[in-house]
Amino acid sequence: xxxxxIWSPEALDDIDDIAEYIAKDSPLYAQSTVEQMVLxxxxxxxxPMRGRRVPELNDDSYREHFIASYRxxxxxxxxxxxxxxxxxxxxxLGSIERFDTx
Numbered sequence: 810x811x812x813x814x815i816w817s818p819e820a821l822d823d824i825d826d827i828a829e830y831i832a833k834d835s836p837l838y839a840q841s842t843v844e845q846m847v848l849x850x851x852x853x854x855x856x857p858m859r860g861r862r863v864p865e866l867n868d869d870s871y872r873e874h875f876i877a878s879y880r881x882x883x884x885x886x887x888x889x890x891x892x893x894x895x896x897x898x899x900x901x902l903g904s905i906e907r908f909d910t911x
Contacts, residue, residue: 813888853883860881870885
């Protein structure tokens with residue numbers, strides 16, 4: 810069964826911000842990074858559990874996949890995968906309001 814991959818508006822904003830930041834130094838690298846992220850998200854339709862469990866969250870349905878220096882955080886539901894955020898790997902998840910962690 811293939812899962813439907815859905816990007817949250819916040820995750821799309823994350824991608825835009827990342828591309829804009831990288832493009833200051835290299836528009837080509839910015840484009841390549843975004844393409845890698847899109848390809849990674851598409852592969853989740855067939856292999857949604859391939860990413861590791863998000864260590865900061867106590868829920869196996871939250872997973873993450875690393876693309877370059879970025880964490881693509883997503884949630885696996887019955888028939889869909891929700892891409893929730895794309896953040897720099899050095900950034901703490903607790904600093905992201907949509908993931909209020911203790």
